[in-house]
Amino acid sequence: MGSKVRAAIVGSTGYGGVELIRLLASHPQVEVTSVISSSSAGTPIAEGYPHLTEIRTELLDGIESAAIRAKADVVFLAAPAGVASKLAPELLEIGLKIIDVSGDFRLKSPALYEEWYQKEPAGQAHLDRAVYGLAEVFGEESKGADLIANPGCYPTATLLGLIPAVAEGWIDPATIIIDAKSGVSGAGRGASLGTHYAEINENFKAYKVNKHQHIPEIEQVLSRVAGKPVTTTFTTHLVPMTRGIMSTMYASIRGERSDRDFIDLYRRYYEGRCFVRVRGEGVLPATKEVFGSNYCDIGFAVDRRTGRVTVVSVIDNLVKGAAGQAVQNLNLLMGWDEKLGLEFVPVYP
Numbered sequence: 001m002g003s004k005v006r007a008a009i010v011g012s013t014g015y016g017g018v019e020l021i022r023l024l025a026s027h028p029q030v031e032v033t034s035v036i037s038s039s040s041a042g043t044p045i046a047e048g049y050p051h052l053t054e055i056r057t058e059l060l061d062g063i064e065s066a067a068i069r070a071k072a073d074v075v076f077l078a079a080p081a082g083v084a085s086k087l088a089p090e091l092l093e094i095g096l097k098i099i100d101v102s103g104d105f106r107l108k109s110p111a112l113y114e115e116w117y118q119k120e121p122a123g124q125a126h127l128d129r130a131v132y133g134l135a136e137v138f139g140e141e142s143k144g145a146d147l148i149a150n151p152g153c154y155p156t157a158t159l160l161g162l163i164p165a166v167a168e169g170w171i172d173p174a175t176i177i178i179d180a181k182s183g184v185s186g187a188g189r190g191a192s193l194g195t196h197y198a199e200i201n202e203n204f205k206a207y208k209v210n211k212h213q214h215i216p217e218i219e220q221v222l223s224r225v226a227g228k229p230v231t232t233t234f235t236t237h238l239v240p241m242t243r244g245i246m247s248t249m250y251a252s253i254r255g256e257r258s259d260r261d262f263i264d265l266y267r268r269y270y271e272g273r274c275f276v277r278v279r280g281e282g283v284l285p286a287t288k289e290v291f292g293s294n295y296c297d298i299g300f301a302v303d304r305r306t307g308r309v310t311v312v313s314v315i316d317n318l319v320k321g322a323a324g325q326a327v328q329n330l331n332l333l334m335g336w337d338e339k340l341g342l343e344f345v346p347v348y349p
């Protein structure tokens, strides 16, 4: 396969960036040549992350496009929303390939981005150029792309759990309700009132109800799959755990379908896609069963009494919901086996 691809990570001092460092450390075809910080250039990353002692000994680089180009072929952008939209165009211009884990290139409509993120959107040309990297569904589009918008953590769990049933017309998209829960690392490393220990420990709360920035992302994809506009109710909750997302989804079934029917449909739909595991009859997945891994595990419970199905989908927000799917997208972009560097067993217990 020749020499390794050189990768730079912007936002390397955040949780998503540090997870990219962890995953790429054992990738057979990638070498991380630049870890970048907008605020701590010139210091070693192990200063803020002692678990990286003797693993990454170099000093953090600053953000300077030509310097990044000199060191890297591909750049992972793991910065807050509003950064990639400004940075990506000049990095693309000088020949870098980009995988952005923020929301800046996921929505095709600049007006929708402005409404939900309350930030200035990227230009339409770049939004059109970006490929939405939900690997198991649109992976073919990532091959040879130069700008990949990595899906959000909640949308990854949610869409993988809904798409086969929507695509086959087995559920009525107008009836979908999504009840999602996330561990606190989903909010990033920055300290905030809403996420500090005393606020979160032994607590469970809903947040951003009907205002979450992932609502238009989920609706954009469901509408594409359904072939007509879909709106949905999506409620997010913060759980006192470090990692993990569980999306519990409810919808009215069209026709007579059993748990077995859903299992067979999803297994057919995701055949050959090793990172989606569909559970057997009567078995629902839990977040710990995917902890630290790139898996998305899905289970079903059909309720004949109400005519509804409950779909439970779990991921690790930092792996399948961010860094792991970003590496999977690099693999697809490069035309490699999508599993490269990602074949590890979940950490249990």
Ligand SMILES: NC(=O)C1=CN([C@@H]2O[C@H](COP(=O)(O)OP(=O)(O)OC[C@H]3O[C@@H](n4cnc5c(N)ncnc54)[C@H](OP(=O)(O)O)[C@@H]3O)[C@@H](O)[C@H]2O)C=CC1
Pocket: 010, 011, 012, 013, 014, 015, 016, 017, 036, 037, 038, 039, 040, 063, 078, 079, 080, 081, 083, 101, 102, 103, 151, 152, 153, 185, 186, 187, 188, 189, 190, 317, 318, 321, 322
């Ligand atoms: N946490 C998660 O589970 C997921 C996060 N995401 C998205 O990934 C991105 C990163 O999230 P996460 O790692 O959790 O966040 P963190 O807050 O942990 O880290 C973000 C990093 O971005 C860097 N940064 C801040 N401002 C700028 C800037 N102006 N230019 C360049 N870099 C900047 C900071 O590092 P420094 O000051 O050193 O530059 C910071 O460490 C976000 O867009 C987030 O929404 C997506 C899916 C899941």
Ligand SMILES: CC(=O)N[C@@H](CCC(=O)OP(=O)(O)O)C(=O)O
Pocket: 081, 101, 102, 103, 151, 152, 153, 154, 182, 183, 184, 185, 186, 187, 188, 213, 214, 236, 238
């Ligand atoms: C627990 C928590 O706060 N999670 C974050 C997830 C943010 C995220 O992943 O951001 P993107 O918009 O880049 O996808 C949230 O709900 O906003």
